[in-house]
Amino acid sequence: MRVVVIGAGLGGLTLAHGLRREGIDVAVYERDASAGRPQGISLHVDERGAEALRACLPLSHVAMVEATTGGPRERTLELSEVDGELAVTGTRVSGARPGRQVHRPLLKAVLLTDLDDVVRFGAEFTRFEHRADGTVRVWFADGRTDTADVLVGADGIGSAVRREYLPGVRVADSGRRMLMGATPLRAVLGTGLPGLVGDDPAAAQVRGTTMVVGVLRFTESPVSARSRWLPALRHSAVDRLEDYVMWALPVTGEQPDPHRAELPEALRLLVTEAWPDVTVTLRIGRIPPPPPWPAGPVTLIGDAIHLAPGFGGNLAMRDAHRLSEALASVHRGRAGLLEAIGGYEDTMRRTSFVPVPVAVSR
Ligand SMILES: Cc1cc2nc3c(=O)[nH]c(=O)nc-3n(C[C@H](O)[C@H](O)[C@H](O)COP(=O)(O)OP(=O)(O)OC[C@H]3O[C@@H](n4cnc5c(N)ncnc54)[C@H](O)[C@@H]3O)c2cc1C
Known part of the structure; x- marks a missing residue:
């Protein structure tokens, strides 16, 4: 066949x-x-x-993927502002299923190997x-x-x-738009956000908007995992990878101005310090x-x-x-x-x- x-x-x-x-x-x-x-x-x-x-x-490909995921994600946290500070105020039952975050270009490179x-x-x-x-x-x-x-x-x-x-x-296009991006973890280390959310995804309801965030901390350095599990993997797929926060923000219009959004500092930093080449506006459809x-x-x-x-x-x-x-x-x-x-x-x-x-x- x-x-x-x-x-x-x-x-x-x-x-x-x-x-x-x-x-x-x-x-x-x-x-x-x-x-x-x-x-x-x-x-x-x-x-x-x-x-x-x-x-x-x-097996070698599976081992490479599993070695480089983020930590277990069991639930979706709800974040709100309490006395001017971001705080976990609950968990969502209808969030994503338990799982782990993977770096998509790395997964793709493993699949191509x-x-x-x-x-x-x-x-x-x-x-x-x-x-x-x-x-x-x-x-x-x-x-x-x-x-x-x-x-x-x-x-x-x-x-x-x-x-x-x-x-x-x-x-069908629903007309809804979503700004999605990723920001190096080091850009928000001083804000308390990484410790607050851990490895779980979180939905922050703040100042009239909902922003979804998730931290990817590689459980094993992708470079060492490559040499242990899949040396045939393209070296550029693991080169210069660092922990980061990915985030999503609903926006109106095709060309949003996220800098004007009145977000708390940690969330605003995610937007302003994001890697420009991975920030995209998505149309939402079904x-x-x-x-x-x-x-x-x-x-x-x-x-x-x-x-x-x-x-x-x-x-x-x-x-x-x-x-x-x-x-x-x-x-x-x-x-x-x-x-x-x-x-x-x-x-x-x-x-x-x-x-x-x-x-x-x-
Ligand atoms: C920003 C973002 C975040 C997401 N996050 C998640 C997540 O956390 N978890 C999750 O499960 N899903 C997530 N998704 C959804 C997920 O990316 C898609 O559902 C998934 O990629 C679908 O896989 P696929 O193989 O069907 O199609 P794709 O991955 O889209 O692959 C289709 C391929 O076909 C090729 N192609 C298209 N037309 C032709 C043609 N005419 N001839 C030859 N090749 C062609 C394209 O170039 C592409 O390589 C996310 C999507 C986006 C955009």
Whole structure:
């Protein structure tokens, strides 16, 4: 069986590892010319994503990821101002699932390690065609083509595979905007904020706004973890990494002026001292759950088919795990192709659509 995956994001790369582990021939085509654009600096990985990584990746890759996460995040803290000082005033039951924060570019670099012969960069998918023998022919912008038994759209929120395969499925923009950034921890060490929140995410309700913050303190230095677990990892992926705070702030308008926001000093410093290259304004949207469609040799994983607030990466990796298991059962002769893909899609439709809006794009 040959599988062509469009998109070298979290879902596509996890799937590639899962399929390769089963001895299935897989090629991943990525539009970007190299390791891909930055898409948020850190990621809260809960048990859904962690389980998928453990199931699909080689042990050395899993060890590298686990060695460099932040500390355990059990709950979401609520922060308010008490007598002019930020204080923890409660915890949120509806916050993120327990998990750990990972540095996203590092996770991506780990996922790319040992996939040199699988991932082809600078290849923008444009269209596909069903062939009489049941296979799928795929075209790329530079004129390249490929043929596969299964085509997987792992090409994110603007999925070109979804647009062609399920044209009725659309992303709706809620009109909401979110400013997201990251700031070196050293910039706020004197403010008491790092000790106040520890490793847990926190939602600060202050002066009429809600700001979400989370500290990533690497449990092991990424440089030493690399030499212990995954020397093949690109050295630039671990070079110059330092602990930081990531934060998100709702904004109005396309070009917010966060410096004017009347935030308490620690939170204002997060905004003013942020790394400029990772600060982005996100549009917030959702994909309404589509009606079921008949299974075929084309399928979708991750943001290409469903969006989720703050946990879409976990769902993309979980899809990758589930789909790799479904295709492995075909490869081993235990299931038919359409039966396996249909089973994967039924489960995905039941478990991955959420009724709330999420980030659409920068
Ligand atoms: C700022 C921010 C913070 C986030 N925080 C979290 C978090 O804490 N936890 C969490 O679980 N999720 C989080 N998410 C969501 C998470 O990033 C996404 O849900 C996840 O990246 C989806 O993975 P994916 O593989 O489906 O798509 P992506 O990671 O978007 O990958 C899609 C890939 O397809 C490529 N591509 C697109 N079109 C084509 C084409 N035509 N041809 C070839 N390649 C193509 C793209 O270049 C990209 O590399 C966050 C998102 C953002 C923006």
